[in-house]
Amino acid sequence: MKKIHNIILLLLIGLLISSLAAISKSDAHLPTTIFGGAEQHSPSNWVKEEQIKVYNDKVILDIQDAIWAGFTDTNSMDPFIDETSHAIEISPENPQSINLGDVISYQTEKGIIIHRVIEKGEDKKGIYYIVKGDNNRFEDPIKVRFEDVKGVLVAVIY
Numbered sequence: 001m002k003k004i005h006n007i008i009l010l011l012l013i014g015l016l017i018s019s020l021a022a023i024s025k026s027d028a029h030l031p032t033t034i035f036g037g038a039e040q041h042s043p044s045n046w047v048k049e050e051q052i053k054v055y056n057d058k059v060i061l062d063i064q065d066a067i068w069a070g071f072t073d074t075n076s077m078d079p080f081i082d083e084t085s086h087a088i089e090i091s092p093e094n095p096q097s098i099n100l101g102d103v104i105s106y107q108t109e110k111g112i113i114i115h116r117v118i119e120k121g122e123d124k125k126g127i128y129y130i131v132k133g134d135n136n137r138f139e140d141p142i143k144v145r146f147e148d149v150k151g152v153l154v155a156v157i158y
Contacts, residue, residue: 041118042101043102044099044101044102046152047154063155065090066089067090067150069089069105069151070087071083076113076115076133076136077114077115077135079135081156085158086156086158088153088157089152092104092146094146101117103115103152104131104153106144108148115134116132116133118132127145127146128145129145130144
């Protein structure tokens with residue numbers, strides 16, 4: 001009986017190891033500490049700790065010139081934000097203040113888009129940002145210019 005238990009245990013361990021190997025190759029969202037993924041850029045620290053006050057009956061965010069943001073159902077930023085999420089944005093002061101990892105909203109001919117900055121560069125026209133939805137395969141097809149930026153997400157409320 002003990003021999004059968006050992007065989008079953010070895011089979012289960014083998015199944016677990018092969019399952020983990022299959023998951024690690026197919027799921028880019030698993031923690032990097034387990035499977036060795038690359039570091040991703042996170043948003044900058046736009047709201048300082050002293051601007052956040054948490055009380056038993058309320059939370060106060062001391063953010064000047066805050067803008068309320070809602071979202072449409074495009075799935076481009078899933079699972080970070082979706083149409084049922086709410087957020088607070090602020091207007092950045094200058095092009096240098098926007099960094100890799102920041103989530104910005106910008107104006108296009110078709111409306112406002114909210115995507116993450118994945119590259120920042122400079123050309124003859126000045127600083128530009130390459131952005132991409134977290135759930136999109138490809139980056140947006142344009143260079144976003146500072147004058148098109150409407151805001152930077154500083155808080156998401158679910």
